[in-house]
Structure formats: C-alpha cells, structure tokens
Amino acid sequence: MPITFSHLNYVYSPKTPLEYGALKDINLEIKDNSFTMLVGHTGSGKSTLAQQINALLTPTSGEVNVNGIIVDKNVKKLKNIKELRKGVGLVFQFPEYQLFEETVLKDVSFGPKNFGVSNEEAITLAKEALNLVGISEDLFEKSPFELSGGQKRRVAIAGIITLKPKVLILDEPTAGLDPQGSREMMKLFSKIHESGTTIIMITHDMDNVIRYASDVVVLSKGEVIKTCKPYELFLDENVFSKLSIEEPLVITMAKRLNQNGYHIALEEVRDIDSLAFQIQKEKKHE
Amino acid sequence: MEKVVEVSHVQFGYTKDKLVFNDLNLEVYAGEYVCLIGHNGSGKSTLAKLLIGLNEIKSGKITIFNKELNEQNIYDIRKDVGIIFQNPDNQFIGATVRDDIAFGLENNCVPHDKMEEIVTYFARKVNMEEFLDKEPGNLSGGQKQRVAIAGTLAMNPKLLIMDESTSMLDPKGKREIRELTNELRKENKDLTIISITHDIEEVLQADRVIVINQGEVLLNDKPEVVFKNVETLRNIKLDIPFSYKLNEVLNSLGIKVESNDFEGLVKELCQ
Incomplete structure (x- = not known):
C-alpha cells in the first residue's frame, strides 16, 4: 500500500514566538516498492516530512496514510502506533552516534527485543541483518565503538532493518563517508530495495539520484514543488539552479553532446557506463 | 622557490606499537595549492595535525617558513598558519557571525575600529556580509564553512590548511568553497594552500597532488600526471x-x- 499525504501541515513550536511552519499543505503519494528520493535546500522540510511517516512528528493538521494506518494530530491515542513503527524503519543522519551496547550483536538485537521478540529469535534476526549489511561474523562480539566509521554506520543500519520494515527511510545516509564507502552504502540500499522494500531517501547527492531513484520529490520552503522522474529535474535549468541542485556531470555531458548534434535520451543516462553506451549507440548511427 | 613546509624523515604514531608514519618526506612551496588525498585511515588528517603541532612527532623534522616546529617556535609558526576543520559545527565560538570572525583578532588585541574594518572586509570576501548579525548555528553548512574561512583569513595566514573542510557540505556548499579557494589564490599569489580532500573534482584544480597511502607518499605530481595512474589509485580505493x-x-x-x-x-x- 502506498504512503499518502493529504493536506498535511506541520508547525514547529506552535503558539510561541518561535512558531515556524515547516510543512505546508503537503499532498503526495509515495508509491509502493519505489525508491523515492527527497531533495531540496537545507531547511526545506525534507527531514520533517520523513518523520511524519513513522509518527515521530505528527501533523498539525491533515494526515498521512501509511499502509492503512492513519497518522493525524490525534495519533497519540492510536493503539497501532507500534505496528506502524515496526513497518517503517527510520535511519537518522549519522546513525552511528546512536550505538550504545557492549557488543555489535547486542546493539543490533536491541530493536527486535524491544518489540517483544524472544532473545533467541532477536539474535537470529540480528545476524541476518548484519550479514545483509556486510558485517562479518568476527566483528559480532566486538564493541561497536572499536569499528571504523563506515562499519559503525552499517551496524546502526542493521539495527533498523532487523525488523524487516516494509518502508525504510534514510536521512542522508552517505553524508561524511568517503567515495568508496558511499558507493558501497548505496549498493546496500539498492539490494534492500530489490528485496521488496520501499525506500525513501533524503539526499543532496544528485549522482545517486539519477543512478538509483525511481521517483523524486522536490521540496522548497515546506512545500512540494515537483514530483518527477530523476532526469526531469535537469530539463529546466531555471528549476534546478534555483533549488541549488548540482547537475550531475553525466547529464551535463549528455546535454552538451546533444547541443552538438547527438540525440541522447536523458532518461537513459544514469551513470558513466550508461552514458558511454548511449554515445556508442549514436556513433554507430553515423 | 621558497619552501613553506618541509617534512623530513618524520616518524609518528598515536600508540607505541603502531606507526602512522614511518619515514614521511614532503615539501610544499610558496604560493602552491597542494591537495592531499588518500582513503580513510591513510594518515592525511594526522599530517594536518602534525603541521600545526597538535601532535608531537617521534623523530624527524618539520620545518615551516624556515622555522623548525618545536616548543619554542610553535606559537610563532601558528601566527602564519590557518586551519579549517571538517565539521562546521565544531568550530564556532561567537554568538554572531561578526563575533566569530572577530574572535582571533580579539585574542591578538587588535583595536576595535580596525577589527570592525577587518571583519567586514573578510565577511564580504566570503560573501557573508548580510549575515554578520546572524547566529552561526542557523546557517547552512556551506555558509558556516565560509564564516570559518573568513575568521581564519582575518588572521592573515600565509599558509592555509583545509582538513576535509568540504566533506560534510552538500554539492553546492562544496562548489562555493572551491570557488572561494580559487578567488583567494587569484588575489593573493603568495598564499599557500594545503587541502586534504575527498573531492576529486577539487583535486583537478590543484597545482600538485600528493597521494598518501599507509603513511607513505605514493604519488606526488600534477593532477594530470597523477590521474594517469588509474590502476594504482583504484587499488588504494581512491576515486577517479x-x-x-x-x-x-x-x-x-x-x-x-x-x-x-x-x-x-x-x-x-x-x-
């Protein structure tokens, strides 16, 4: 079931001098099994929007419908909020700061235990999740604080996916990683997505957007100003430069070549390999 | 050309049994823009800390502006060296952008009128003049780093060290800092910049690239020469x-x- 926002407004610190309308009349559908990326300026409301989906923040007015569970301003009375959070995993920015247990395995099995799973089963789930994120068995009994930055982040993500959420929300999951670490992380999410999970990712990295996203939602000043396919972001220079989005170099190259007589379909350009393939196709036509 | 930095036969380790550098040698000349690259754990940031004397070397010698880095010289040397760190949130002291840029000047007892003038000048230079009375905490990452750079430049350094100062910024923030760096170099040909970075597109603009791997200088040349070594770079997990x-x-x-x-x-x- 898709996630549907209707007429959702969210105000921080209402009725105080600091009152701030962070989301304004959001109407949006996030498709089931999509890899949806949220883009926009710092402060545009991306993180606020994402946190409505598992009711960490609840709407000031309007609602969001997640797998049939309706989150609105009365959600605190809702009994199935636990059910909702089981189905929607949220990974914050720099999730490695949230590690706390003595060992990697204990940290990862904390989530399922909290949801009432038996100790034994929680450990089995934790091992599966660690295996999926690429943490080898010899690290299971280590303190999470002894691991490298990239490993820590994998462990933190494993902690979220132990419950096999149907929807996984990721807030800038590659920020601060080196290029290699960032690529590996994206491959991991792609794998999780292919296993049938809806992924909602907040990102500034347009290379990742055109490479992995199925859909893009653009936010500006608390409003959804565009929902589109990744390549469509870069069709109108006025739009993306105003949003301070950087055009990926593969797209810039394809456009330059098109200005000089090529006919490359931008939707086919997702990375260097696919760009080169399109160039090869054009060359054959000559 | 005048040598700004000379690292010779430097040995250093955080713990007794594990060395980061065994025998590190490199030189940086006046007016150069040098990028240091290497994957996580290669020793890049350690080198930055050694250059400003935050950690003490075990043996060997570091010379900056012809002065050996030691306890007697360190404060003298630091007057000429500015450093920008990775996390924009960890380097703010002032309650406003103005106070923050002025912090170093205050410590140097610069007269108030003069200070005002310098602060405004550098705020304008990094394009943050309209934010002078704003709280640093509410700025975007790119804006924060620009304020940090202004505060450093206000001290008139001859050597500017940037330790992954764009790695936590979004692409626009990265580009802003890249453009600012280029402008600074155009205006002040004597300014030497050492930038430790993961941003491979920034590296293309440098005069020279030093690739560090496992505490050793692996490649040291102009970008166009260094990036010819595609296989070597891939093997040490660097981007092309x-x-x-x-x-x-x-x-x-x-x-x-x-x-x-x-x-x-x-x-x-x-x-």
Missing part, C-alpha cells in the same frame, strides 16, 4: 575524476578518445 573515467570507458567500448578533460572530450566526440 569524471572525465578520466569517461575516457576509460569510451576507449574500452572502442571509441577512441585522447582527452582527459571535459571540454576536450566534448570536442573530440563532436568532430
């Missing part, structure tokens, strides 16, 4: 710039191209 990668992939598909830069490739492909 876009145009070099595209060149490689095109050639592997049988499309012969020579250029390793964006415009060159456009030209060749459109012939």
Whole structure:
C-alpha cells in the first residue's frame, strides 16, 4: 500500500514566538516498492516530512496514510502506533552516534527485543541483518565503538532493518563517508530495495539520484514543488539552479553532446557506463 | 622557490606499537595549492595535525617558513598558519557571525575600529556580509564553512590548511568553497594552500597532488600526471575524476578518445 499525504501541515513550536511552519499543505503519494528520493535546500522540510511517516512528528493538521494506518494530530491515542513503527524503519543522519551496547550483536538485537521478540529469535534476526549489511561474523562480539566509521554506520543500519520494515527511510545516509564507502552504502540500499522494500531517501547527492531513484520529490520552503522522474529535474535549468541542485556531470555531458548534434535520451543516462553506451549507440548511427 | 613546509624523515604514531608514519618526506612551496588525498585511515588528517603541532612527532623534522616546529617556535609558526576543520559545527565560538570572525583578532588585541574594518572586509570576501548579525548555528553548512574561512583569513595566514573542510557540505556548499579557494589564490599569489580532500573534482584544480597511502607518499605530481595512474589509485580505493573515467570507458567500448578533460572530450566526440 502506498504512503499518502493529504493536506498535511506541520508547525514547529506552535503558539510561541518561535512558531515556524515547516510543512505546508503537503499532498503526495509515495508509491509502493519505489525508491523515492527527497531533495531540496537545507531547511526545506525534507527531514520533517520523513518523520511524519513513522509518527515521530505528527501533523498539525491533515494526515498521512501509511499502509492503512492513519497518522493525524490525534495519533497519540492510536493503539497501532507500534505496528506502524515496526513497518517503517527510520535511519537518522549519522546513525552511528546512536550505538550504545557492549557488543555489535547486542546493539543490533536491541530493536527486535524491544518489540517483544524472544532473545533467541532477536539474535537470529540480528545476524541476518548484519550479514545483509556486510558485517562479518568476527566483528559480532566486538564493541561497536572499536569499528571504523563506515562499519559503525552499517551496524546502526542493521539495527533498523532487523525488523524487516516494509518502508525504510534514510536521512542522508552517505553524508561524511568517503567515495568508496558511499558507493558501497548505496549498493546496500539498492539490494534492500530489490528485496521488496520501499525506500525513501533524503539526499543532496544528485549522482545517486539519477543512478538509483525511481521517483523524486522536490521540496522548497515546506512545500512540494515537483514530483518527477530523476532526469526531469535537469530539463529546466531555471528549476534546478534555483533549488541549488548540482547537475550531475553525466547529464551535463549528455546535454552538451546533444547541443552538438547527438540525440541522447536523458532518461537513459544514469551513470558513466550508461552514458558511454548511449554515445556508442549514436556513433554507430553515423 | 621558497619552501613553506618541509617534512623530513618524520616518524609518528598515536600508540607505541603502531606507526602512522614511518619515514614521511614532503615539501610544499610558496604560493602552491597542494591537495592531499588518500582513503580513510591513510594518515592525511594526522599530517594536518602534525603541521600545526597538535601532535608531537617521534623523530624527524618539520620545518615551516624556515622555522623548525618545536616548543619554542610553535606559537610563532601558528601566527602564519590557518586551519579549517571538517565539521562546521565544531568550530564556532561567537554568538554572531561578526563575533566569530572577530574572535582571533580579539585574542591578538587588535583595536576595535580596525577589527570592525577587518571583519567586514573578510565577511564580504566570503560573501557573508548580510549575515554578520546572524547566529552561526542557523546557517547552512556551506555558509558556516565560509564564516570559518573568513575568521581564519582575518588572521592573515600565509599558509592555509583545509582538513576535509568540504566533506560534510552538500554539492553546492562544496562548489562555493572551491570557488572561494580559487578567488583567494587569484588575489593573493603568495598564499599557500594545503587541502586534504575527498573531492576529486577539487583535486583537478590543484597545482600538485600528493597521494598518501599507509603513511607513505605514493604519488606526488600534477593532477594530470597523477590521474594517469588509474590502476594504482583504484587499488588504494581512491576515486577517479569524471572525465578520466569517461575516457576509460569510451576507449574500452572502442571509441577512441585522447582527452582527459571535459571540454576536450566534448570536442573530440563532436568532430
């Protein structure tokens, strides 16, 4: 079931001098099994929007419908909020700061235990999740604080996916990683997505957007100003430069070549390999 | 050319049994823009800390502006060296942008009028003049780093060290800092910049690239020479710039191209 926002407004610190309308009349559908990326300026409301989906923040007015569970301003009375959070995993920015247990395995099995799973089963789930994120068995009994930055982040993500959420929300999951670490992380999410999970990712990295996203939602000043396919972001220079989005170099190259007589379909350009393939196709036509 | 930094036979380790550097040697000359690259744990940031004397070397010698880095000289040397760190949130002291840029000047007892003038000048230089009375905490990452740079420049350093100062910024923030760096160099030909970075597109603009791996200098040359070593760089898990990668992939598909830069490739492909 898709996630549907209707007429959702969210105000921080209402009725105080600091009152701030962070989301304004959001109407949006996030498709089931999509890899949806949220883009926009710092402060545009991306993180606020994402946190409505598992009711960490609840709407000031309007609602969001997640797998049939309706989150609105009365959600605190809702009994199935636990059910909702089981189905929607949220990974914050720099999730490695949230590690706390003595060992990697204990940290990862904390989530399922909290949801009432038996100790034994929680450990089995934790091992599966660690295996999926690429943490080898010899690290299971280590303190999470002894691991490298990239490993820590994998462990933190494993902690979220132990419950096999149907929807996984990721807030800038590659920020601060080196290029290699960032690529590996994206491959991991792609794998999780292919296993049938809806992924909602907040990102500034347009290379990742055109490479992995199925859909893009653009936010500006608390409003959804565009929902589109990744390549469509870069069709109108006025739009993306105003949003301070950087055009990926593969797209810039394809456009330059098109200005000089090529006919490359931008939707086919997702990375260097696919760009080169399109160039090869054009060359054959000559 | 005048040597700004000379690192010779430096040995250093955080713990007794594990060395980060065994025998590190490198030189940086006046007015140069040098990028240091290497994957996580290669020793890049450790080097930055050694250069400003935050950690003490075990043996060998570091000379900066012809002065040996030691307890007697360290404060003297630091007057000429500015450093910008990675996390924009960890380097603010002032309650407003103005106070923050002025912090170093205050410590140096610069008269108030003069201070006002310097602060405004550098705030304008980094394009943050309209934010002078704003709280640093509410700025974007790119804006924060620009304020940090202004505060450092206000101290008139001759050597500017940037320790992954754009790695936590979004692409726009990265570009802003890249452009600012270029402007600074144009205006002040004597300013020496050492930038420790993961941003491979920034590296293309440097005069020289030093690749560090396992505490040793692996490659040390102009960017166009360094990036010819595609295999070596891949083996140590470093990124290759876009145009070099595209060149490689095109050639592997049988499309012969020579250029390793964006415009060159456009030209060749459109012939």
